[in-house]
Amino acid sequence: MGRPVDLLLRGGLLVDGTGAPAREADVAVADGRITVLPAGTPAAAAEVLDVSGRAVAPGFIDVHTHSDALAAPLGDGVPEPADDLRLAPLLQGVTTEICGNCGTSLFPSLPKRLPELAEHLRVTFGIGPVRPAVDFDAFAAGQDPALRHNHIASLVGHGTLRAGVMGFEDRPPRPDELDAMCALLDRALEQGAAGLSTGLIYPPGTYAATEEIVALARVAARHGKPYVTHLRDEMSQVESALEEALEIAERSGAALQVSHHKTAGRHAWGATLRTLPRLERARAAGVDVLCDVYPYTAGSTVLHAMLPPWASEGGVGALLERLGREDVRDRIRADIATGVEGWENTVGNGGWDLIAVAAARSRPEAEGRRVADLAAEQGVDPVDYVCDLLLAERGEVTIISHSMREEDVRRVLAGPLSMIGSDGVPKPGRPHPRWAGSFARVLGHYARDQRLLSLERAVHKMSGLPARRFGLTGRGVVRDGAVADLVVFDPGTVCDRATFERPLLAPEGIGTVVVAGRVAVRDGRPTAARAGEVVRVR
Known part of the structure; x- marks a missing residue:
């Protein structure tokens, strides 16, 4: 090569992103762009990383x-x-x-x-x-x-x-x-x-x-x-x-x-x-x-998505105004039990025991725990617990659904x-x-x-x-x-270490x-x- 490159990854196994078989190759980087070189090609570089035994792949x-x-x-x-x-x-x-x-x-x-x-x-x-x-x-x-x-x-x-x-x-x-x-x-x-x-x-x-x-x-x-x-x-x-x-x-x-x-x-x-x-x-x-x-x-989403769509009509302010009313809570309970045409109804397809709180800023003690357990500890119906939690957090609650x-x-x-x-x-x-x-x-x-x-x-x-x-x-x-x-x-x-606890x-x-x-x-x-x-x- 001509002038020195910025970075040279030498000795790696190139997995190039196309699905083609991996092969030995060196990868040079100059001015933010890539050049692929035959393994062992002489090249001057500002920095050389020996990546022998490792895979080099596209980001x-x-x-x-x-x-x-x-x-x-x-x-x-x-x-x-x-x-x-x-x-x-x-x-x-x-x-x-x-x-x-x-x-x-x-x-x-x-x-x-x-x-x-x-x-x-x-x-x-x-x-x-x-x-x-x-x-x-x-x-x-x-x-x-x-x-x-x-x-x-x-x-x-x-x-x-x-x-x-x-x-x-x-x-x-x-x-x-x-x-x-x-x-x-x-x-x-x-x-x-x-x-x-x-x-x-x-x-x-x-x-x-x-x-x-x-x-x-x-x-x-x-x-x-x-x-x-x-x-x-x-x-x-x-x-x-x-x-x-x-x-x-x-x-x-x-x-x-x-x-x-x-x-x-x-x-x-x-x-x-x-x-x-x-x-x-x-x-x-x-x-x-x-x-x-x-x-x-398991999936993850916002807690208010567990409620029927009519509850959120008019935006966040309207949702929060509704959730304090007993007749609204009764209607939510009924809709979860029987379903609403065109609504996914996550809880009706699983149960509050499969829904865990992931983020609730003012209630960190609830994070990582199932809604059914949290409601039982307080001696309340899960829908009441959820509505109260959403009100306390001004709607800003994330959950994990094991579904x-x-x-x-x-x-x-x-x-x-x-x-x-x-x-x-x-x-x-x-x-x-x-x-x-x-x-x-x-x-x-x-x-x-x-x-x-x-x-x-x-x-x-x-x-x-x-x-x-x-x-x-x-x-x-x-x-x-x-x-x-x-x-x-x-x-x-290579392996993941992230867990639901950490x-x-x-x-x-x-x-x-x-x-x-x-x-x-x-x-x-x-x-x-x-x-x-x-x-x-x-």
């Missing part, structure tokens, strides 16, 4: 996060979230996060709706008041470079978009409102947002009919960007919800990404035996459909259409360990120990496949000229992470590098 891409606000401006006087929440993905090799999932992003909105939207986002992100943005450019400008350890891209959340135009009313949009939503979406996608997401179990997204989503997905299709969906039901009605998603993709022409595909709750256990072949048949018939998955049998079966998780992980996403919910308290452990868990537990998939396939699901799906040009594959986002790990020892424990076996050509993790410890940027998808 992992977490396609499903809720980290939108971790480096965004918060309300006056609000303390910044602890840096260990920001570091958790980086320490397991994630160099790019995709946020804005499940219908919630920090943008876009009509200016007049920003105050009401801010209250909704406070409850959703659970780190205090959050400032929403009118468009993607404003979101990008609000990301603090001093807080960005890795890169971030964002989808446009349909729930945010809807609330930013028409508030939290349970009704179809008027034609002018739908036009305004389409215009805001078009502008955000033009500015570099990565696609459109929905969260069809969450108000206000749950109030939208299929026709509304089709109209918006057509905008995404015009930009060549995917429609990414948290299905309307992942439990007893998961198959009909999947059909709705496929219909939206077929009618709009948008590529379909099924978020965190699961079949949860006792009425849906085993349904992956039908949903996965259905996805494969749709793809064979010409629908560009893929999915993502996290490697755990899945291992065999379903394994099927989705091994399937040909899946990629890896943590669905990380980075909040104080006891967040789900998937935020700190998903990628290491796939590499160690499922690929190496369980032999569910090969090392090359596992890395492909974490890098090349998601980069192609979300249009992340120059990322996800180790090849000449690619962005120098890299991870070096020991295939023989959810932010860093993994073992991941030694070096390079972000935009700078070493961000050295010997398993973070450096002072802050090379992360907002990625615009064009």
Whole structure:
């Protein structure tokens, strides 16, 4: 080579992200870009790292996060979230996060709706008041470079978009409102947002009919960007919800990404035996459909999502006003017992004994404990306990739901259409360990120990496949000229250590992470590098 490169990774096993067999090669980094060299090629470098016996892979891409606000401006006087929440993905090799999932992003909105939207986002992100943005450019400008350890891209959340135009009313949009939503979406996608997401179990997204989503997905299709969906039901009605998603993709022409595909709750256990072949048949018939998955049998979300959708109509303030009324609580109890048409009803499909409190700022003693046990200790009905907790926390409570079966998780992980996403919910308290452990868990537990998939396939699901799906040009594959986002790990020892009791424990076996050509993790410890940027998808 000519002039000295900035960094040389010598002697490693290159797993390049394409799914091709691993091979010995050296990787040089200069000016933030990669050159792949035959093993042992003489090269002068400012820094040489001997990575013999370890794998060199593209930096992992977490396609499903809720980290939108971790480096965004918060309300006056609000303390910044602890840096260990920001570091958790980086320490397991994630160099790019995709946020804005499940219908919630920090943008876009009509200016007049920003105050009401801010209250909704406070409850959703659970780190205090959050400032929403009118468009993607404003979101990008609000990301603090001093807080960005890795890169971030964002989808446009349909729930945010809807609330930013028409508030939290349970009704179809008027034609002018739908036009305004389409215009805001078009502008955000033009500015570099990565696609459109929905969260069809969450108000206000749950109030939208299929026709509304089709109209918006057509905008995404015009930009060549995917429609990414948290299905309307992942439990007893998961198959009909999947059909709705496929219909939206077929009618709009948008590529379909099924978020965190699961079949949860006792009425849906085993349904992956039908949903996965259905996805494969749709793809064979010409629908560009893929999915993502996290490697755990428990999910995590906001507590008020356990309540029927009518409870949240009108926004957070209206929800809190209702929860103090006995007639409202009785109606919630009845709806959980009997169900409501079109509502997922997580508790009715499982029970309060499967729901644990993850984050409740004023009640830390409740964190990590099941709602049924907490209610029994106080001698109250679980619905009363939940309503009182939401009132005490002004709606800002996160939960963990133990609702899945291992065999379903394994099927989705091994399937040909899946990629890896943590669905990380980075909040104080006891967040789900998937935020700190998903990628290491796939590499160690499922690929190496369980032999569910090969090392090359596992890395492909974490890098090349998601980069192609979300249009992340120059990322996800180790090849000449690619962005120098890299991870070096020991295939023989890599493993997750994060648990429900200690959810932010860093993994073992991941030694070096390079972000935009700078070493961000050295010997398993973070450096002072802050090379992360907002990625615009064009």
